[in-house]
Amino acid sequence: MLRQVSSQENTAALVERLRAFLGERCTTSVSEREHHGRGESYHPVRAPDAVCYPLSTEEVAGIVRLCAEHDVPVIAFGAGTSLEGHLAALKGGISIDMRRMDQVLAVHAEDLDATVQAGVTRKQLNAHLRDTGLFFAIDPGADATLGGMAATRASGTAAVRYGTMRENVVSLTVVMADGRIVKTASRARKSSAGYDLTRLFVGSEGTLGIITEVTVRLHGQPEAVRAAICTFPDVASTVRTAIETVQCGVPVGRMEFLDAAAIRAVNRHSGLSLAEAPTLFFEFAGSLAAIAGETETVAEIARGNGAQGWSFADGAEERARLWHARHEFHYAMLALRPGATAWATDACVPVSALAACIEAACREAADAPFPAAAVGHVGDGNFHMSYVIDTGDPAEVARAERLNAALVKRALEAGGTCTGEHGVGYGKARYLVAEHGAEAVDVMRLLKSALDPQNILNPGKVLPAADEG
Amino acid sequence: MLRQVSSQENTAALVERLRAFLGERCTTSVSEREHHGRGESYHPVRAPDAVCYPLSTEEVAGIVRLCAEHDVPVIAFGAGTSLEGHLAALKGGISIDMRRMDQVLAVHAEDLDATVQAGVTRKQLNAHLRDTGLFFAIDPGADATLGGMAATRASGTAAVRYGTMRENVVSLTVVMADGRIVKTASRARKSSAGYDLTRLFVGSEGTLGIITEVTVRLHGQPEAVRAAICTFPDVASTVRTAIETVQCGVPVGRMEFLDAAAIRAVNRHSGLSLAEAPTLFFEFAGSLAAIAGETETVAEIARGNGAQGWSFADGAEERARLWHARHEFHYAMLALRPGATAWATDACVPVSALAACIEAACREAADAPFPAAAVGHVGDGNFHMSYVIDTGDPAEVARAERLNAALVKRALEAGGTCTGEHGVGYGKARYLVAEHGAEAVDVMRLLKSALDPQNILNPGKVLPAADEG
Numbered sequence: 001m002l003r004q005v006s007s008q009e010n011t012a013a014l015v016e017r018l019r020a021f022l023g024e025r026c027t028t029s030v031s032e033r034e035h036h037g038r039g040e041s042y043h044p045v046r047a048p049d050a051v052c053y054p055l056s057t058e059e060v061a062g063i064v065r066l067c068a069e070h071d072v073p074v075i076a077f078g079a080g081t082s083l084e085g086h087l088a089a090l091k092g093g094i095s096i097d098m099r100r101m102d103q104v105l106a107v108h109a110e111d112l113d114a115t116v117q118a119g120v121t122r123k124q125l126n127a128h129l130r131d132t133g134l135f136f137a138i139d140p141g142a143d144a145t146l147g148g149m150a151a152t153r154a155s156g157t158a159a160v161r162y163g164t165m166r167e168n169v170v171s172l173t174v175v176m177a178d179g180r181i182v183k184t185a186s187r188a189r190k191s192s193a194g195y196d197l198t199r200l201f202v203g204s205e206g207t208l209g210i211i212t213e214v215t216v217r218l219h220g221q222p223e224a225v226r227a228a229i230c231t232f233p234d235v236a237s238t239v240r241t242a243i244e245t246v247q248c249g250v251p252v253g254r255m256e257f258l259d260a261a262a263i264r265a266v267n268r269h270s271g272l273s274l275a276e277a278p279t280l281f282f283e284f285a286g287s288l289a290a291i292a293g294e295t296e297t298v299a300e301i302a303r304g305n306g307a308q309g310w311s312f313a314d315g316a317e318e319r320a321r322l323w324h325a326r327h328e329f330h331y332a333m334l335a336l337r338p339g340a341t342a343w344a345t346d347a348c349v350p351v352s353a354l355a356a357c358i359e360a361a362c363r364e365a366a367d368a369p370f371p372a373a374a375v376g377h378v379g380d381g382n383f384h385m386s387y388v389i390d391t392g393d394p395a396e397v398a399r400a401e402r403l404n405a406a407l408v409k410r411a412l413e414a415g416g417t418c419t420g421e422h423g424v425g426y427g428k429a430r431y432l433v434a435e436h437g438a439e440a441v442d443v444m445r446l447l448k449s450a451l452d453p454q455n456i457l458n459p460g461k462v463l464p465a466a467d468e469g
Numbered sequence: 470m471l472r473q474v475s476s477q478e479n480t481a482a483l484v485e486r487l488r489a490f491l492g493e494r495c496t497t498s499v500s501e502r503e504h505h506g507r508g509e510s511y512h513p514v515r516a517p518d519a520v521c522y523p524l525s526t527e528e529v530a531g532i533v534r535l536c537a538e539h540d541v542p543v544i545a546f547g548a549g550t551s552l553e554g555h556l557a558a559l560k561g562g563i564s565i566d567m568r569r570m571d572q573v574l575a576v577h578a579e580d581l582d583a584t585v586q587a588g589v590t591r592k593q594l595n596a597h598l599r600d601t602g603l604f605f606a607i608d609p610g611a612d613a614t615l616g617g618m619a620a621t622r623a624s625g626t627a628a629v630r631y632g633t634m635r636e637n638v639v640s641l642t643v644v645m646a647d648g649r650i651v652k653t654a655s656r657a658r659k660s661s662a663g664y665d666l667t668r669l670f671v672g673s674e675g676t677l678g679i680i681t682e683v684t685v686r687l688h689g690q691p692e693a694v695r696a697a698i699c700t701f702p703d704v705a706s707t708v709r710t711a712i713e714t715v716q717c718g719v720p721v722g723r724m725e726f727l728d729a730a731a732i733r734a735v736n737r738h739s740g741l742s743l744a745e746a747p748t749l750f751f752e753f754a755g756s757l758a759a760i761a762g763e764t765e766t767v768a769e770i771a772r773g774n775g776a777q778g779w780s781f782a783d784g785a786e787e788r789a790r791l792w793h794a795r796h797e798f799h800y801a802m803l804a805l806r807p808g809a810t811a812w813a814t815d816a817c818v819p820v821s822a823l824a825a826c827i828e829a830a831c832r833e834a835a836d837a838p839f840p841a842a843a844v845g846h847v848g849d850g851n852f853h854m855s856y857v858i859d860t861g862d863p864a865e866v867a868r869a870e871r872l873n874a875a876l877v878k879r880a881l882e883a884g885g886t887c888t889g890e891h892g893v894g895y896g897k898a899r900y901l902v903a904e905h906g907a908e909a910v911d912v913m914r915l916l917k918s919a920l921d922p923q924n925i926l927n928p929g930k931v932l933p934a935a936d937e938g
Contacts, residue, residue, distance in 0.1 A: 110712055110821035111850075133716075153661040164659050166668070167636055182908045188817040189849045190633050191886035192622040192672050193904055194893055194931055195913045199635070199668030203661050220718040243579055247602075249689040249755070251720070286718070289762045297756075348657040352579035380658045381580075417660035424663055435662055439651045443920065444664045450919035451912065462663055 011092065014070040015050045018094065021062055025053040025100075036077050036087065036095040040142070040330075042343045042391050042400075043085035043427060048075060048095040055100055057173055057181055057212040064210065065179035067094055067456055075458050076206040078148025079121060081140075083344055084425025086152065086205055090460035096210065098147050104128045105213065113170050113187060115215040118147025125216075134218040137162035140421065141327045146214045152423035153203030157254045157326070160246070160379030161285075162219060164421065169202050173213035177452040187215060200447070205423055206458040208451045222285035225253065226295065227313040227322050230302050231277040235259065235362070237305040238278040239355035242378040244301045246351070250294050252379065253283035256326055259362060261373035262333075262386075269332030270325035275309055280378070281326055283319075329375055333386045336371045340388045343400045347411035348382040348420030357414060361385050361407045368403065370396055382420035409434075429464040480561065483539040484519045487563065490531055494522040494569075505546050505556065505564040509611070509799075511812045511860050511869075512554035512896060517544060517564040524569055526642055526650055526681040533679065534648035536563055536925055544927050545675040547617025548590060552813055553894025555621065555674055559929040565679065567616050573597045574682065582639050582656060584684040587616025594685075603687040606631035609890065610796045615683045621892035622672030626723045626795070629715070629848030630754075631688060633890065638671050642682035646921040656684060669916070674892055675927040677920045691754035694722065695764065696782040696791050699771050700746040704728065704831070706774040707747040708824035711847040713770045715820065719763050721848065722752035725795055728831060730842035731855075738801030739794035744778060749847070750795055752788075798844055802855045805840045809857045812869045816880035817851040817889030826883060830854050830876045837872065839865055851889035878903075898933040 005013070018026040027033075028050045037047035049072075054060045067074045073093025080087065089095065101117035104125060108114065109132050116125055123143045125136050140149060140156035148154070150172060155164035162168065171185040174197075184197035201209055232238040242255055258266065260276045267274055282298065284291045299310060313319045325332075333342050349357050358374055365372035365385060376383030387403065389396040408418045408431050418431040433441050445463055448455075474482070487495040496502075497519045506516035518541075523529045536543045542562025549556065558564065570586035573594060577583065578601050585594055592612045594605050609618060609625035617623070619641060624633035631637065640654040643666075653666035670678055701707040711724055727735065729745045736743055751767065753760045768779060782788045794801075802811050818826050827843055834841035834854060845852030856872065858865040877887045877900050887900040902910050914932055917924075 108819060108821065110716070111819035112716065113819070153659075153665075155659055159659060163636070166659070166665065167632070176908075176912065180908045180911075182912055183906055184909065186881070186886045186904060187819045187884040188851075188886040188889065189820075190622075190624055190628060190635070190817055190851065190889055192890050192892040193886045193888045193897065194672070194901055194910075195677070195916055196622075196635065196665075196668045196672055197905075197909060197912060199665045200916075203663070203665055208664070220716055222718065247579070247581065247689055249691065287762055287766075290759055293756055293758045348659055350577060350580035350582070350656045351658075352577065382657075382659065412655070415656040417655045417657040417662045419662045420657065420659055421661050423661040428662065432663055435655060436666075437652055439645075439649045440653065440666060441663075442649075443645070443651055443666060446919040447664055447669075447916065450915040 010070055011049050011072055014066060014072050017066050018050060018052055018063065021066065022052055022054070022059070027051050035080065036097060037089050039080060039082040039085060039087050041083040042341045042389065042397070043088055046088035046090055048089035049092050051095045051097055053097050053100045057175065060096060060175045060210055060212050061179045061181055063094065063096055064175050064177065068178055068454060071454055071456065073456050073459050074210065076147070076151065076210045078119065078145035079143060081142035081144050082148070082152060082425060083422045084419070084427035086423060086425040086461060088426065090426065098145060101212065107132060109134060111187065112218045113215055114218055115213060116146050117213055118211050119145050121145050122149065129218065133221050135221055136216055137219050138165060138168055141330070146216060147211045150202050150211050150214050151205050153421065155421040157256055157377060159377060160255050161251055161253050165202055166199060168217045169198055169214060170217055171215040172198055172201050172211050174201050174209035174211055176209050177454060177457050182209070203423065205425065205461050207448060207462050208457065210457070223287045224291055225319065226284045226291050227319040228282040228284070228295065228310060229274065229279060229322070230282070230307045230310050231275045231279045233306050235278050235359050236355040238280055239358070239378060241280060241302045241305045241307065243351050245298050246379050248297060248301065250297055252294070252298070253285035254281065255379045256281040257376035257378040257383065258326070259374040262329060262375050265332040265336055265373055266325045266329060269335045270328055272325055281322065330386065333371060333373060333388050337388045341391045343387040343389055343404070344422065345385040345404050345407050346382070346419045346422040347407055347416055348380060349411050349414045349416030351381040353414035353416065354378065354381050354383065357410055358383050360410055364406055365403055368399055380420065381416065424462045426460050429462065432464050479539055480518050480541055483535060483541050486535050487519060487521055487532065490535065491521055491523070491528070496520050504549070505566060506558050508549060508551040508554060508556050510552040511810045511858065512557055515557035515559055517558035518561045520564045520566055522566050522569045526644065529565060529644045529679055529681050530648045530650055532563065532565055533644050533646065537647055537923060540923055540925065542925050542928050543679065545616070545620065545679045547588065547614035548612060550611035550613050551617070551621060551894060552891045553888070553896035555892060555894040555930060557895065559895065567614060570681065576601060578603060580656065581687045582684055583687055584682060585615050586682055587680050588614050590614050591618065598687065602690050604690055605685055606688050607634060607637055610799070615685060616680045619671050619680050619683050620674050622890065624890040626725055626846060628846060629724055630720055630722050634671055635668060637686045638667055638683060639686055640684040641667055641670050641680050643670050643678035643680055645678050646923060646926050651678070672892065674894065674930050676917060676931050677926065679926070692756045693754070693760055694788065695753045695760050696788040697751040697753070697764065697779060698743065698748060698791070699751070699776045699779050700744045700748045702775050704747050704828050705824040707749055708827070708847060710749060710771045710774045710776065712820045714767050715848050717766060717770070719766055721763070721767070722754035723750065724848045725750040726845035726847040726852065728843040731798060731844050734801040734805055734842055735794045735798060738804045739797055741794055750791065799855065802840060802842060802857050806857045810860045812856040812858055812873070813891065814854040814873050814876050815851070815888045815891040816876055816885055817849060818880050818883045818885030820850040822883035822885065823847065823850050823852065826879055827852050829879055833875055834872055837868055849889065850885065893931045895929050898931065901933050
């Protein structure tokens with residue numbers, strides 16, 4: 001008869017084997033564990049039992065095989081910037097920190113692609129590419145790892161022109177739940193050779209496999225870049241300008257919405273003095289002639305929608321200052337209320353419904369007892385409300401929850417999604433059935449069971465628990 | 470004790486139930502069945518046992534439920550233009566012809582999307598959109614149905630600018646193997662809400678579910694369009710021009726390669742008198758200013774690679790004539806040898822390897838006893854050899870098979886794919902393991918088993934049989 005092993009004993013035995021395998025690159029230090037059980041949002045820390053630092057795909061496979069033998073969860077960790085509780089060890093388990101897998105493995109300049117280990121960050125890759133005339137375009141703000149960005153289908157301010165990770169991942173190397181190593185695709189720019197495994201793993205948040213290498217598309221550095229700012233009388237005219245710009249096929253590099261409250265926060269945090277009104281930040285990129293034409297077209301559209309006060313930033317430094325301010329929005333909001341936490345919503349809707357959705361969200365948050373502001377990747381129909389709450393105050397958390405639920409409900413009614421780019425984690429799992437329908441979520445469950453029958457890969461994420469939704 | 474029912478009796482009983490369900494929209498006429506058991510390539514006819522013509526998603530679901538009850542295969546049929554035996558009823562079964570599901574269900578001009586029934590063809594959709602200023606961009610040449618294009622991840626001449634069906638499908642309605650109806654996604658332009666079911670079904674060739682409705686992205690009609698032709702001293706300089714054009718970020722609308730033999734065939738078939746040399750067909754699209762700039766940039770690149778004889782086609786009629794000639798290439802080749810069949814290869818490689826792959830393929834075909842020529846969507850690294858063979862002559866078939874096998878082997882060694890846009894069907898299934906590795910193909914098998922445990926959805930397609938690869 002087999003001796004019954006307690007869960008604690010089982011985990012301890014696993015950690016011992018991981019130590020034998022990885023030496024000091026497996027740790028149970030409390031601070032390390034806590035760091036690996038949190039992202040950057042309101043979700044409470046749920047620390048894993050141990051943290052491993054592999055150096056290669058083969059080591060990740062070894063870790064996963066040991067976890068599978070012990071039936072213990074594994075959670076991949078990139079830069080720790082996720083926002084929906086992706087990293088919470090809801091059932092304990094082993095965190096696999098990918099940051100030491102930081103090698104750029106190949107740059108194929110002629111083919112416009114690069115292959116990196118999953119722990120390479122987007123800024124690191126772009127620094128590596130500096131002398132090639134090429135760059136990696138996706139910019140979620142945070143200096144996330146490429147593996148994390150692929151796993152959460154990240155996008156950000158440049159998606160209006162270059163798409164999201166869905167469009168920019170060429171191929172992945174993935175460790176499956178049983179430790180097998182799979183290459184999802186060739187380096188061909190397009191293929192119709194079987195099921196699209198690449199897109200299956202992009203956005204699967206470590207629940208179907210662990211991404212260890214990423215091949216991404218690169219783009220040529222534009223000849224010139226120009227930023228512009230323009231303010232509007234109201235949200236509707238701001239969004240209308242964005243819609244008309246997209247409809248005219250102007251390939252803007254970026255097109256970001258900030259409401260008056262967001263501009264106020266950014267002004268204070270970054271020492272700017274922008275007019276506190278609904279605003280669009282533009283970036284134009286291309287040949288000088290193309291930029292001139294595009295600027296003119298967009299200025300005309302904006303004027304038609306009552307725009308005031310165009311201003312341009314042509315110098316690299318001035319542009320960097322502007323976009324830095326936009327990217328610091330999250331921290332600008334936090335600075336309004338030291339010690340508080342920023343809850344970022346993430347609805348994405350067909351653009352025709354965007355203005356109404358943003359206006360309703362702002363109206364509902366107007367009398368909240370905490371700071372709130374709206375920003376948006378408005379060309380894609382994606383916007384974020386930031387609620388700066390005291391997570392120790394249940395009333396504030398409940399209010400933010402109600403605001404988010406109302407905003408999600410409205411987005412789904414408009415034919416949109418509860419999460420444009422932050423992913424599901426466990427924070428949004430409750431909305432999955434409302435968005436996709438029970439049948440589609442059942443199909444997702446079939447995929448999960450087929451690829452991870454033990455449910456050891458980031459359990460409790462993406463798919464709602466039986467009592468949710 | 471249950472009476473044993475023969476396969477024939479079982480199918481007959483199913484057909485009787487389908488007749489009761491659909492009346493005359495279920496037929497067993499020999500000519501209908503034979504028409505539905507062939508595509509447009511060299512694969513022999515394998516007729517289904519009956520053909521059904523549903524009018525709605527619910528009717529498709531009803532047909533699939535009946536087939537599942539009787540454990541009989543179902544094969545979706547669009548325009549019948551597939552090239553790798555996708556439609557062959559290898560194990561008999563029911564063909565579901567989608568052509569009467571031909572309704573454009575919604576056009577959302579502001580959101581740049583449209584939802585259609587799967588039997589709507591791309592030309593039909595574009596005719597419907599004529600007055601909106603918008604168009605559907607993917608152009609595989611054939612007037613395929615949108616459902617068929619999604620199912621095979623089609624692309625074609627416009628993919629260099631607009632991407633493939635992978636990038637242009639927003640959402641699908643799919644009937645699963647048990648008759649359940651699944652909507653794969655919202656209409657949001659981007660989402661990170663769970664597994665990418667849309668991309669899972671795009672390219673699955675009716676083996677994971679039957680696509681009944683398709684929501685696609687639309688694009689704004691460009692202000693102006695200009696075509697140009699340019700000839701080169703050899704294949705390498707032609708391809709180099711295409712690579713440099715892509716690297717410079719010139720957003721060409723189309724950029725097509727034809728070798729001297731292809732030009733000869735096209736000249737003869739379409740009454741043109743183009744110089745019989747390696748050639749690029751270009752299309753530029755955008756504002757007049759942008760087109761002027763792009764033309765100049767590309768002309769300079771081409772000159773640097775030894776180009777001769779630029780000529781332009783600015784008028785709509787002249788342009789249409791040129792592109793019609795390109796699109797008629799398949800028929801131009803057939804016209805070289807009346808009664809013969811055109812076998813189209815479909816490798817796609819990283820562009821740095823493209824010239825060598827095309828040159829080797831042409832060299833190997835030079836002494837073949839049948840006409841052969843090369844064309845390519847050269848900005849994507851995708852090229853097709855056309856072998857015009859007598860399928861009644863086993864020696865010719867064997868030679869074409871050997872040529873294709875060598876070409877595929879070379880493409881895979883270069884990091885490419887055996888099929889850029891034609892799909893797998895059963896013609897390419899034998900190459901899937903060589904391209905993806907046994908582990909990745911095993912993952913595909915797990916997906917297939919999870920979603921179609923009875924193996925009734927287009928069996929024998931995409932995944933290799935146990936004795937292949």
